[in-house]
Amino acid sequence: MRIAILSRNKHLYSTRRLIEAGEARGHEMHVLDPLRCYMNINAKEPEIHVRGKILPEFDAVIPRIGASITFYGTAVLRQFEMMGTYPLNESVAISRSRDKLRSLQLLSRKGIGLPVTGFASKPTDIPDLIDMVGGAPLVIKLLEGTQGIGVVLAETRKAAESVIEAFMGLNAHFMVQEYIKEAGGADLRCFVIGDKVIAAMKRQAKPGEFRSNLHRGGSATLVKLSPAERATAVKAAKTMGLNVAGVDILRSNHGPLVMEVNSSPGLEGIETATEKDVASQIITFIEKTAKQNRTRTKGRG
Ligand code: ADP
Numbered sequence: 001m002r003i004a005i006l007s008r009n010k011h012l013y014s015t016r017r018l019i020e021a022g023e024a025r026g027h028e029m030h031v032l033d034p035l036r037c038y039m040n041i042n043a044k045e046p047e048i049h050v051r052g053k054i055l056p057e058f059d060a061v062i063p064r065i066g067a068s069i070t071f072y073g074t075a076v077l078r079q080f081e082m083m084g085t086y087p088l089n090e091s092v093a094i095s096r097s098r099d100k101l102r103s104l105q106l107l108s109r110k111g112i113g114l115p116v117t118g119f120a121s122k123p124t125d126i127p128d129l130i131d132m133v134g135g136a137p138l139v140i141k142l143l144e145g146t147q148g149i150g151v152v153l154a155e156t157r158k159a160a161e162s163v164i165e166a167f168m169g170l171n172a173h174f175m176v177q178e179y180i181k182e183a184g185g186a187d188l189r190c191f192v193i194g195d196k197v198i199a200a201m202k203r204q205a206k207p208g209e210f211r212s213n214l215h216r217g218g219s220a221t222l223v224k225l226s227p228a229e230r231a232t233a234v235k236a237a238k239t240m241g242l243n244v245a246g247v248d249i250l251r252s253n254h255g256p257l258v259m260e261v262n263s264s265p266g267l268e269g270i271e272t273a274t275e276k277d278v279a280s281q282i283i284t285f286i287e288k289t290a291k292q293n294r295t296r297t298k299g300r301g
Pocket of ligand 1: 115139141145146147148149151177178179180181183185186187205210211212213248250259260
């Protein structure tokens, strides 16, 4: 098959591993920088151009679109979908998952366990907002944040009020969340492909930190999931419409709670912690599903 990887940099670990795994299975792998792709949107023959040349047809496309280029990147992916190329994850599902609040609303509709979460815009609503999530300590999250930046633990009601007021004053969008203390600064990253969790790791925050992000100095180890955790991760990915997803779960004393569903989960942390060949599993999944041309939406919203 001829497979495109939409990625800004072919030297990134995840991109390199996907090229390696694809080539090892006899595929023709091409890395395309989404920002270098431009489009001819017309009724007869939709096209994608790169440096003055029309791209050939691809059988499948693997989107690895960074959060900072979601808008342009999903537009390029949608153009591939219009041309009948099979996307590993569809553009609509990626856009959906990038909106943290919308994602939680969709997950809650399916009855998936979530930390109690509040959202408000007026300073007069702050006291009730804090009560809604069970009071302090609580977590305040900027909706635009990634890799733990913009996630604040407010230990007292006073601190929570001040931070919320400050964010409101800056017109920043944020949500307020119950703090899952019993998670002990750890979370689970469940790597879902299709209807299975194919690898999972536990990420533990460094001492004195509650955020377990590896970018924040957290460490990762192999973990065995409970059946409920597996089922929750698969259901969360399905709810978002993602074939491949990194589902982040907190272990609470009332069961697994989903924090986030990531549409471009990194391979380095999970392959290192689990010693599994995740990249090859992604390629074999594409081999199985792309032939049937199962793009459901063809870019329709
Ligand atoms: P980001 O998307 O920026 O990584 P997250 O929402 O995943 O932000 O939060 C970063 C980290 O903070 C998580 O991996 C988790 O360890 C911790 N965390 C986030 N929300 C909570 C919460 N409600 N209770 C306890 N810990 C949390």
